[in-house]
Amino acid sequence: MRGILQVLAICSVALAAPSQLERANHVVHERRTAAPVGWVQSHRADADHIIPLRVGMKQQNLHMLEDLLMDVAHPDSPTYGQHWTPERVADFFAPSESTVSSIRTWLSDSGIAEDKVRLSPNKGWIEVNVTVATAERLLDTEYHVYKHPSGAKQLGCHSYSVPEHISDHVEIIKPTVHFNHRVSEDPTRLRKRANPNHLGQPFSGQGPKTNGAKIDAAFSLANCDQFITPECLRALYNFSYTPVATAKNSYGIVEFTPQAFLAPDLDLFFQNFSSTQIGQRPTLVSIDGGKSPSFNFNGESDLDLEYAMVLTNPQPITLLQTGDLVEGAGFDNWLDAVDASFCTFQGGDDPNQDGIYPDTLPGGFNQPESCGIVKPPFVVSVSYGQDEGTATHPYAIRQCNEYGKLGLLGTTVLYSSGDNGVAGFGGVCENSKGVDAQGARAIRFNPGFPGSCSFVVSVGATQINPGATVNDPESACEQVIFSGGGFSDIFSMPSYQATAVTNFLAVHPPPYSAAQFNNSGKARGFPDLSANGANYVVAIDGQFELVFGTSASSPVVGSMITMINDARIAQGKGPVGFINPAIYSSNFAPAFNDITTGTNQGCGTVGFTAVNGWDPVTGVGTPNFGKLLPLFLGLP
Ligand SMILES: *[C@@H]1O[C@H](CO)[C@@H](O)[C@H](O)[C@H]1NC(C)=O
Ligand SMILES: *[C@@H]1O[C@H](CO)[C@@H](O)[C@H](O)[C@H]1NC(C)=O
Ligand SMILES: *[C@@H]1O[C@H](CO)[C@@H](O)[C@H](O)[C@H]1NC(C)=O
Ligand SMILES: *[C@@H]1O[C@H](CO)[C@@H](O)[C@H](O)[C@H]1NC(C)=O
Secondary structure: OHHHHHHHHHHOOOOOOHHHHHHOOEEEEEEOOOOOOOOEEEEEOOOOOEEEEEEEEOOOOHHHHHHHHHHHHOOOOOOOOOOOOHHHHHHHHOOOHHHHHHHHHHHHHOOOOHHHOEEOOOOOEEEEEEEHHHHHHHHOOOOEEEEOOOOOEEEEOOEEEEEHHHHOOEEEEEOOOOOOOOOOOOHHHHEEOOOOOOOOOOOOOOOOOOOOOOOOOOOOHHHOOOOEOHHHHHHHOOOOOOOOOOOOOOEEEEEEOOEOOOHHHHHHHHHHHOHHHOOOOOEEEEEOOOOOOOOOEOHHHHHHHHHHHHHHOOOOOEEEEEOEOOOEOOHHHHHHHOOHHHHHOOOOOOHHHHHHOOOOOOOOOOOOOOOOOOOOOOEEEEOOOEEHHHOOHHHHHHHHHHHHHHHHHOOEEEEEOOOEOOOOHHHOEEOOOOOEEOHHHOOEOOOEEOOOOOOOEEEEEEEOOOOOOOOOOOEEOOOOOEOOOEEEEEEEOOHHHHHHHHHHHHHOOOOOOOOOOOOOOOEEEEOOEEEEOOOEEEEEOOEEEEEOOHHHHHHHHHHHHHHHHHHHHHOOOOOOOOOHHHHOOHHHHHHEEOOOOOEOOEOOEOOOEOOOOOEOOOEOOEEOHHHHHHHHHOOO
């Protein structure tokens, strides 16, 4: 600390009182609206503790991202499918020279030695290891240690500031106000024992818990309304396809520790539903210390892998196991890990960047991040999410743009849309100012992120109605969970959905005020499509249980897209990448089963209602694989 102050004094000879000067002209850059859900502030962070500070710099050309994505993803575009190379993506969006030098000058003027400051290989971040005391001075903030009931700890602050002239060059700075949100915080709430009748009951904050009761029933196509199996899904979605190009294809499933699969559970599932797969395992990619198998929390991982593996057999599945058992991880961590091609990119011969490789800085805080350890799979399904209200806008926007870049590269990113209808996790809603609230003031809907990002495919949930068969129309899911859906408070309406969403709002105006949701007709609506999310038979902890949620819907849709990619690859074509512009187009409408019944209640309302055409409950509907495949095969 003393050393840094001395350097500072030398660098700023002409300037009186450096510390005051730095704080003058500081402007608040990011501030949390509420305490991080589930985390409790414990104590001030140790001033000497070293943290890896990362400054996410303002990128260039982001205003063009949506149009460029349409160029490669809209079925009418002459350049459909002409995905970008990672080098082109990294170069095109890299921060300007003046941004990079402004940040460098700010840091060196603040007493940080220039040789400690590193530009990330993807050019988006400036990285430097500093003490907590230095970070507090740079950002005019206080760091605290926060604790989570799971035992996890995280360092963070409530808000931070940067000098005004720097503000325009910065998107976000980490670690600061952003918290790792594990979505299946209480995974047991997705489970229930066989046959309790929850139909029509509002979701309670606690949700059902399993008591480990075993399902004793013969599964068959005749009782898919009570037990969903891979066979039911194949029948529901006209989905039968055996892949032929598995070596060239890829399908990734992201899991956040402490969620992890159990190998005996996979085998138990295979034994009953796909016996030739006994012994098959996903290919583990460990990100930031992620290990598998783990213990205790197996529901989400078992569900995702059992269904994805059987529905795409024999396609190998890549398991992106993210986070260690101590700290866990957030969405940024898996994004960093698939940055592979960005990280190996040498970035030309700019001498400014030669300092990047190798990293010789001794000592320090934690181990290096898992950056660029795996090529982005062509399809990635993530059954986790967080409330928009718990993310700052700069954080959500920067991350959303990364999904857009993955789309440019040809990857389809699917996120489950949430299980609480128009409410947030645990049924939480907001006051009219957009802050989490309780009771009568909790009137505002709480959209789920990243599903609300315009550059991901948001997947909602449907159900087979009780007593109905796989040949009858499904409804929006109203058993145990309600399909997450609504309108973003952060993202504006992308062009690809403008016709569908505008039509919905005009023909079926929701009976809610602007205080309840962004009803301007300019906000991003979600989900984009849906698939069954009720009564999944899943082998968990040695027995079969029923599981509910958009968590189930996302890997099922991902499996279908992966098989479509297989057929395209077999014809010498590329993967489909970002599918939203295609699935909203009129040509593709016949390839979806429009869902026209059911609602997604929450926040003391019935929520939105499924209607003809797109709706903020089930999107454009559920896929009919047999019809979808030739449409995608017909594209270049
Ligand atoms: C910070 O320290 C860690 C741990 O020693 C090291 O792996 C990392 O590369 C350092 N980062 C920078 C920017 O020097
Ligand atoms: C799984 O298969 C075994 C062996 O065929 C059978 O005895 C058992 O009933 C099946 N389990 C379920 C839950 O259907
Ligand atoms: C509604 O969404 C649009 C598009 O994102 C935005 O411009 C507008 O400010 C939002 N309205 C309110 C009241 O937040
Ligand atoms: C199922 O897909 C096939 C093409 O594989 C198509 O001919 C058929 O019409 C589809 N069935 C239904 C019920 O949509």
